């Protein structure tokens with residue numbers, strides 16, 4: 060055994076212990092029905108269409124597609140993204156305000172890297188996205204949290220934090236939030252923008268799920284109400300294929316300039332081959348038709364999960380997502396989500412305990428449930444198993 064004591068950086072002690080390792084270990088068993096993960100539905104990945112696009116890119120100019128490229132990303136892909144923002148959401152986006160990243164998860168790291176000094180305040184929703192908590196923690200900030208209600212941010216709490224704590228940025232997911240599945244109402248978005256306007260806090264709008272509304276209608280982003288103070292991140296993971304690891308950030312040019320420097324230092328550029336494949340794919344298929352297929356499947360699964368929860372576990376309350384991939388449930392008094400997780404594994408059903416989503420503690424009475432990945436049969440069987448677990452613990 061080595062006697063060397065590795066001298067890891069002190070910042071590592073600020074990063075929350077990941078529960079995900081344990082989760083992956085236990086849910087690797089194929090007998091377990093998992094509502095704990097966060098995968099899009101594998102059966103809805105258009106593998107044939109992506110294979111055709113890949114062949115076309117290789118036939119066109121394989122050498123160029125497999126070379127190094129510039130840090131900002133493939134221009135036609137950035138133009139496609141900008142055009143879609145203009146057409147779908149009425150935002151005046153241009154390709155030079157867009158930077159391609161290695162999945163939108165990378166935006167969280169690079170954005171925190173260019174904005175946070177140790178001890179600075181960053182604010183987010185409560186509950187908040189676990190991947191953001193982990194990414195921000197490496198930069199040793201104080202993380203403040205604002206309660207997320209059914210119609211969006213708690214405005215009193217938000218105003219209090221913006222004026223009193225002066226966060227460098229506020230990170231939020233207005234569309235089908237992870238973990239809760241909640242969507243900010245339009246009034247809430249306007250009020251958030253009004254509160255933000257007199258401050259110099261940036262709103263970081265993570266829009267991983269904005270194309271996954273069950274009614275296929277776009278919701279106006281907060282960026283629409285305060286364009287200069289907002290950045291948006293987006294991703295092809297949930298709508299095309301997460302394994303490609305292609306996402307983007309749309310931000311004012313001054314931010315893009317610094318972001319680009321950080322991106323170059325991190326990895327030079329994102330996978331150019333995949334960027335070209337994606338662009339070929341997006342311009343040769345009917346993306347809106349594909350989205351309608353995905354959202355109608357997710358809507359059915361979500362509805363089934365909600366109905367079964369209401370029928371089988373009426374003393375458990377849950378959110379009512381309008382889109383996305385998750386819902387959150389609150390357990391009846393006296394039940395702990397950790398116990399539900401542990402006993403669930405024995406019954407071969409996995410749910411995700413809520414605690415890791417609460418930066419300031421709490422959440423032990425909540426669980427996050429994913430409906431995009433399991434089949435309808437698995438949702439039905441899994442909820443019957445979960446019902447037995449809850450009843451045995453009551």
Ligand SMILES: Cc1ncc(COP(=O)(O)O)c(C=O)c1O
Pocket residue numbers: 097161162163164165188190232237265267293294295296301304305306
């Ligand atoms: C809210 C949110 N943001 C960002 C990500 C990261 O996704 P990707 O890096 O695949 O774009 C996820 C992944 O689940 C997410 O839920």
